[in-house]
Amino acid sequence: MTYKQATYDEPLIFELGKPGRRGHLPPKTDVPPREITIPSNMKRKEPPQLPEIHEGEVVRHYLHLSQMNYCVDTGIYPLGSCTMKYNPKINEALARNEKLCYIHPYQPEETVQGILELIYNLQKILSELAGLPYCTLQPAAGAAGEYLGLNLIRAYHHDRGDYDRIDIITPDSSHGTNPASTVMNGFNIIEIESNKDGQVDLEALKAVVSEKTAGFMITNPNTLGIFESQIEEISKIIHDAGGLLYYDGANFNAIVGMIRPGEMGFDVLHFNLHKTFSTPHGGGGPGSGAVCCSERLSPYLPVPIVEFDKANNRYFLNYDIPKTVGKIHGYYGNIAIALRGYAYICALGADGLIETSRQAVLNANYVMRKLEEIDGLVLKYNRELPRKHECVLDATPLKHEIGVGAMDIAKMLISRGYHAPTVLFPLIVHEALMIEPTENENKESLDRYIQVFKEEIAKAKENPQYAHDAPYNTAVGRVDDAWATRNLILSWKMIKELEKKGQWPPQWPEDH
Amino acid sequence: MSNFSHPYIANSEQDKKEMLAELGLNSIDELYSDIPDSIRFKGKLELPHFQSEFEVKEHIEKLLSKNVSTRECRSFLGGGLLDVYIPAAQDELLRRTEFYSAYTPYQPETSQGTLHTLFEYQSMICELLAMDTANCSMYDWATALGEAALMTARINKKGNKFLYTAATAPNRKEVLKNYVSGAKLEIIEIPYDKETGKMDKEKAIELMGEGVVGIYFENPNYFGVIEDEIEEVIKVAKEKKIVVVAGVDTSSLGIMEAPGNYGADIAIGDAQSIGAGPLNYGGPLAGVFAMKFDKKWTRQMPGRIVGITLTPKKGKWAFTNTLQTREQHIKRFRATSNICTNEALMAMSTAFHLALLGPQGLKETGESMYYNAHYLKEELEKIGVKTVFNSEFFNTFLVDLKIPKDKKEEFTKFMLERKIFAGIPFSLDGETYDYLITTSYLLKKKDLDDYVKAIEEWRNE
Numbered sequence: 001m002t003y004k005q006a007t008y009d010e011p012l013i014f015e016l017g018k019p020g021r022r023g024h025l026p027p028k029t030d031v032p033p034r035e036i037t038i039p040s041n042m043k044r045k046e047p048p049q050l051p052e053i054h055e056g057e058v059v060r061h062y063l064h065l066s067q068m069n070y071c072v073d074t075g076i077y078p079l080g081s082c083t084m085k086y087n088p089k090i091n092e093a094l095a096r097n098e099k100l101c102y103i104h105p106y107q108p109e110e111t112v113q114g115i116l117e118l119i120y121n122l123q124k125i126l127s128e129l130a131g132l133p134y135c136t137l138q139p140a141a142g143a144a145g146e147y148l149g150l151n152l153i154r155a156y157h158h159d160r161g162d163y164d165r166i167d168i169i170t171p172d173s174s175h176g177t178n179p180a181s182t183v184m185n186g187f188n189i190i191e192i193e194s195n196k197d198g199q200v201d202l203e204a205l206k207a208v209v210s211e212k213t214a215g216f217m218i219t220n221p222n223t224l225g226i227f228e229s230q231i232e233e234i235s236k237i238i239h240d241a242g243g244l245l246y247y248d249g250a251n252f253n254a255i256v257g258m259i260r261p262g263e264m265g266f267d268v269l270h271f272n273l274h275k276t277f278s279t280p281h282g283g284g285g286p287g288s289g290a291v292c293c294s295e296r297l298s299p300y301l302p303v304p305i306v307e308f309d310k311a312n313n314r315y316f317l318n319y320d321i322p323k324t325v326g327k328i329h330g331y332y333g334n335i336a337i338a339l340r341g342y343a344y345i346c347a348l349g350a351d352g353l354i355e356t357s358r359q360a361v362l363n364a365n366y367v368m369r370k371l372e373e374i375d376g377l378v379l380k381y382n383r384e385l386p387r388k389h390e391c392v393l394d395a396t397p398l399k400h401e402i403g404v405g406a407m408d409i410a411k412m413l414i415s416r417g418y419h420a421p422t423v424l425f426p427l428i429v430h431e432a433l434m435i436e437p438t439e440n441e442n443k444e445s446l447d448r449y450i451q452v453f454k455e456e457i458a459k460a461k462e463n464p465q466y467a468h469d470a471p472y473n474t475a476v477g478r479v480d481d482a483w484a485t486r487n488l489i490l491s492w493k494m495i496k497e498l499e500k501k502g503q504w505p506p507q508w509p510e511d512h
Numbered sequence: 513m514s515n516f517s518h519p520y521i522a523n524s525e526q527d528k529k530e531m532l533a534e535l536g537l538n539s540i541d542e543l544y545s546d547i548p549d550s551i552r553f554k555g556k557l558e559l560p561h562f563q564s565e566f567e568v569k570e571h572i573e574k575l576l577s578k579n580v581s582t583r584e585c586r587s588f589l590g591g592g593l594l595d596v597y598i599p600a601a602q603d604e605l606l607r608r609t610e611f612y613s614a615y616t617p618y619q620p621e622t623s624q625g626t627l628h629t630l631f632e633y634q635s636m637i638c639e640l641l642a643m644d645t646a647n648c649s650m651y652d653w654a655t656a657l658g659e660a661a662l663m664t665a666r667i668n669k670k671g672n673k674f675l676y677t678a679a680t681a682p683n684r685k686e687v688l689k690n691y692v693s694g695a696k697l698e699i700i701e702i703p704y705d706k707e708t709g710k711m712d713k714e715k716a717i718e719l720m721g722e723g724v725v726g727i728y729f730e731n732p733n734y735f736g737v738i739e740d741e742i743e744e745v746i747k748v749a750k751e752k753k754i755v756v757v758a759g760v761d762t763s764s765l766g767i768m769e770a771p772g773n774y775g776a777d778i779a780i781g782d783a784q785s786i787g788a789g790p791l792n793y794g795g796p797l798a799g800v801f802a803m804k805f806d807k808k809w810t811r812q813m814p815g816r817i818v819g820i821t822l823t824p825k826k827g828k829w830a831f832t833n834t835l836q837t838r839e840q841h842i843k844r845f846r847a848t849s850n851i852c853t854n855e856a857l858m859a860m861s862t863a864f865h866l867a868l869l870g871p872q873g874l875k876e877t878g879e880s881m882y883y884n885a886h887y888l889k890e891e892l893e894k895i896g897v898k899t900v901f902n903s904e905f906f907n908t909f910l911v912d913l914k915i916p917k918d919k920k921e922e923f924t925k926f927m928l929e930r931k932i933f934a935g936i937p938f939s940l941d942g943e944t945y946d947y948l949i950t951t952s953y954l955l956k957k958k959d960l961d962d963y964v965k966a967i968e969e970w971r972n973e
């Protein structure tokens with residue numbers, strides 16, 4: 001298959017257009033104009049330099065840009081830890097409903113009974129899957145869910161007068177947001193090394209728990225795709241020390257309906273609806289990071305929680321949570337995203353969701369066993385263990401042998417019209433290639449990917465420079481990240497200033 | 513579960529068999545063999561299930577049909593969000609799967625579409641706010657405020673106090689409180705002047721003592737009042753190296769001054785009001801975060817930032833995520849923020865909207881809102897209803913209605929019967945409610961006249 005990504009010399013939109021052209025005529029009031037009496041120090045003097053373009057050219061510009069983008073509907077997108085599954089089109093259509101788009105969060109409750117019911121239903125569904133009875137959709141993404149979960153843990157300890165619990169423990173395989181949320185939340189982070197099986201080292205864990213332990217954060221399966229089979233022991237160690245357990249549910253696509261973290265002793269969990277429940281990733285967001293928690297953490301939930309008043313047969317926003325931690329989002333979270341997740345769950349039902357996980361896991365193991373055969377790639381940590389929805393291969397041998405690492409492999413893959421795995425994460429695998437095909441790829445698609453992987457590594461072995469010079473066939477060749485950091489050109493305004501100084505467009509260094 | 517087949521699952525039973533055979537396995541169960549039996553869920557999940565896409569659609573549409581939208585009922589609700597119109601061309605672009613089904617451009621060479629568009633978003637935000645750099649979104653305005661407070665403490669390492677005005681939206685205050693709680697950053701409220709609704713500047717200056725790292729105000733503030741007497745406060749802040757953070761209503765910027773031109777170091781807000789997307793019951797939104805350029809400060813910014821860089825082909829520059837070493841995936845607990853997934857699509861959508869709207873459209877929408885609000889205020893005054901604060905405003909003001917607590921529900925209903933969402937109730941005295949009214953550019957004279965008529969009727973009852 002030959003591949004060539006669309007390539008346009010598309011200018012910045014600011015370079016297009018001319019004064020006087022219009023792209024859209026906004027509605028205007030029929031109230032007569034009047035003098036604008038905004039005090040002069042607060043009155044706009046110079047209009048912002050926005051483009052002036054007619055509608056057709058705006059559409060053409062962004063259409064060109066869209067064509068210089070790889071997406072899930074282009075082909076396999078096995079970006080590990082991100083669960084880049086198909087985004088069902090019905091969900092997009094449903095999210096355009098006027099009775100979703102045009103409702104304000106402060107409308108009277110009687111005018112939003114439909115959306116409140118949907119939120120309530122989704123809360124119940126997520127609770128059912130988590131095995132934890134309480135739920136809020138307020139966090140806008142997984143990291144916000146973590147932050148909120150940590151808030152709940154702190155509130156719980158403080159409420160018991162236990163102010164000395166300041167440590168959060170997490171394995172070194174954890175996602176970067178776990179330690180980041182922890183420290184942002186004012187906790188002290190303790191990262192423990194994984195054992196040779198890529199799992200939590202129980203001895204290391206025992207060594208760090210203490211009367212200062214506030215909680216433990218883990219994702220299971222972990223970022224190596226390995227199930228933490230000692231989870232009950234871990235749970236016991238933490239609980240015995242008086243700590244609580246946080247479940248990073250980003251990897252839930254492996255275990256939906258098969259395991260309920262609440263039943264393993266977890267007190268709080270976040271889901272990434274943009275992973276497990278198919279909502280689009282939007283080029284970086286929006287997501288939705290719903291949080292479920294146990295009875296003992298429920299007094300601290302953020303306000304409001306959607307509840308049902310049986311007596312009056314009416315859904316309502318409950319702000320009456322005296323010990324609430326407050327708010328984690330301006331309103332109730334990314335509701336239009338939550339709706340898409342809800343539609344997905346409705347379409348699959350329990351059996352469908354379970355089957356989804358099983359196929360995601362089958363696909364990951366299939367790819368892993370085939371790629372493992374490539375000379376130069378190894379499966380670090382116990383290779384006997386099956387992986388779950390994702391696997392992590394290590395290209396360190398290849399790197400030592402011919403100097404071609406994970407990033408080079410990524411660039412060769414995108415040259416062929418396939419998305420790369422997540423590279424260089426988790427950090428405990430040096431040349432990590434983290435692959436998560438999801439259930440959206442059939443056998444032929446996986447076979448093709450494996451074949452391309454093999455072909456490209458073979459080419460690299462023949463000529464390592466080929467690998468270093470990749471990608472080919474993409475809209476642009478390999479970008480120079482170091483130059484970007486050194487020069488920091490971050491807006492059109494900064495470009496204009498460089499232009500004035502005669503420093504734009506940029507000069508290529510001699511040796512480039 | 514034999515012969516399970518579903519449109520969202522790629523493989524057939526036959527495929528599964530073949531794949532298992534190649535792996536030397538009999539069943540997918542074997543891939544779960546490492547999960548102890550004791551923790552497996554053995555019950556039956558209580559989940560909804562609909563047989564086909566058609567039925568899912570019917571179910572959800574039926575639920576949503578119970579809502580009353582702002583297309584059916586005239587909305588005077590604002591509070592940081594705005595009822596906007598999304599042009600069809602914008603939605604067409606938003607429906608491009610190339611944009612919405614991609615993720616963070618970790619492979620920039622194959623994601624120039626996302627990166628280029630986000631760079632244009634950052635640039636347009638800078639033009640609007642008179643700033644030099646912007647990130648490519650926070651979750652919303654409220655979390656942008658939390659992040660801004662934390663950033664001022666990273667810049668001014670020595671202090672631990674952050675000032676904000678009492679005329680900040682209550683929901684944003686709540687999130688701010690939450691975001692600073694871990695950093696041991698003390699937040700101190702600057703009162704507002706009871707007559708004007710503006711920040712009490714004497715008090716603000718008095719509070720800018722030892723250990724203050726940043727000061728935040730909104731403009732227009734939550735009451736809709738324009739903060740036009742802040743020059744001295746900003747001057748003192750600059751002298752004391754206190755970082756000035758302004759929260760602005762982005763929809764006002766066609767006619768109101770950009771915060772970068774009156775001394776703000778950091779400017780935040782929500783791009784929803786400038787057309788990132790419709791109300792969506794409060795989310796997704798798009799938190800704006802922009803600042804003046806400073807090599808050191810910019811490295812303290814939260815969130816993703818797109819920058820320009822070189823490619824191997826001379827003359828062909830391109831876009832990439834830059835300053836990634838501030839972020840959690842590299843810096844872990846030393847990151848400037850925990851944010852990972854952000855609101856990128858909403859940011860791109862903002863770029864589409866602003867490209868369509870242009871400077872003229874922005875000015876016109878601003879003017880329409882201004883005319884509407886000022887007309888409404890005068891008409892209300894004609895029937896003897898005053899505003900609480902007698903200050904200059906843009907599209908929002910607080911109407912002195914003093915609805916007693918026990919009448920609030922009745923009032924809401926009364927207005928609803930007249931197809932009006934009356935505004936956001938706000939209590940100054942803890943006993944009665946005044947209403948914060950926002951007029952979008954979708955409202956026409958008749959809607960405003962109907963509002964006045966309804967209030968008149970209410971008062972006569």
Ligand SMILES: Cc1ncc(COP(=O)(O)O)c(C=O)c1O
Pocket residue numbers: 081082141142143144175177178219223248250251272287288289851852853
């Ligand atoms: C394992 C894991 N935890 C947490 C997160 C954070 O989620 P989000 O990006 O939605 O903030 C991610 C994804 O990015 C993840 O893969």
